Amino acid sequence: MWLFGRKKQTEDAPTLAELFREARARHGMSRKECAHAAGYQNVTKGCRRLCEIERGEADFPDERVLARFATALDIDDEEVRRAQRVEIARHDAPTDPEILVQWAPKIVAPLECSSKLSRRKALKVASNFARKNHKDVVVCLSELRRVYIDPNGARTETLEVPWSSLEGELPDVPVRAVA
Structure with missing residues (x-):
C-alpha cells in the first residue's frame, strides 16, 4: 500500500x-x-x-x-x-521505477530502458533480465522501497528504514513480499 x-x-x-x-x-x-x-x-x-x-x-x-x-x-x-x-x-512516495543491475560485487549500474516504465512493467522487465542474464536486479520504487529480484526470478520487497528502534516494522507502512 x-x-x-x-x-x-x-x-x-x-x-x-x-x-x-x-x-x-x-x-x-x-x-x-x-x-x-x-x-x-x-x-x-x-x-x-x-x-x-x-x-x-x-x-x-x-x-x-x-x-x-x-x-x-x-x-x-x-x-x-x-x-x-x-x-x-x-x-516512500512513489517515483518512476529505476532498474539497477548488480554486474559484479559492489558494481551496480542502471539498466537502460527505452521509456518510462510503469511499476508493473518495470518489475516484469527486471524479472526477465535477471533470469535471462543470471544477475541480481533491484527495482527502486521510492526513495526507501526496493524490490530485489534474484537470478531465479524470486522477488522480495523491502522498506529501508534507517531508524534502528523502528526495525522496519511500521503499522502504517507495510513491508511485504511481492508475488
Missing part, C-alpha cells in the same frame, strides 16, 4: 521539523537555550543539529539526537514516532 503526499500526512501528525519547531516555540526557547537544555557541551553543535531538524534538512536524524531534544522540549515519545512515520511516508 502506497502512502500519499506530505500535505495529507501533516493533517494527522506533524513532520519532525514541525513537531520540534512548535515545541520550542511553545517553551519560548532559543536554539541556544534548547541545545544547552539537551545537554550539549558544544552548544554550537547542538544548535546546528536542532536547526537541521527544524528545517527538515536532516531526513532521518539520529535517534539519540532526537531523544535529547525531545526530552529538553517535553515531547512525548509517541509523538516523535508518529512524526518519524510521517517522514517515512514522505520518502
Whole structure:
C-alpha cells in the first residue's frame, strides 16, 4: 500500500521539523537555550543539529539526537514516532521505477530502458533480465522501497528504514513480499 503526499500526512501528525519547531516555540526557547537544555557541551553543535531538524534538512536524524531534544522540549515519545512515520511516508512516495543491475560485487549500474516504465512493467522487465542474464536486479520504487529480484526470478520487497528502534516494522507502512 502506497502512502500519499506530505500535505495529507501533516493533517494527522506533524513532520519532525514541525513537531520540534512548535515545541520550542511553545517553551519560548532559543536554539541556544534548547541545545544547552539537551545537554550539549558544544552548544554550537547542538544548535546546528536542532536547526537541521527544524528545517527538515536532516531526513532521518539520529535517534539519540532526537531523544535529547525531545526530552529538553517535553515531547512525548509517541509523538516523535508518529512524526518519524510521517517522514517515512514522505520518502516512500512513489517515483518512476529505476532498474539497477548488480554486474559484479559492489558494481551496480542502471539498466537502460527505452521509456518510462510503469511499476508493473518495470518489475516484469527486471524479472526477465535477471533470469535471462543470471544477475541480481533491484527495482527502486521510492526513495526507501526496493524490490530485489534474484537470478531465479524470486522477488522480495523491502522498506529501508534507517531508524534502528523502528526495525522496519511500521503499522502504517507495510513491508511485504511481492508475488
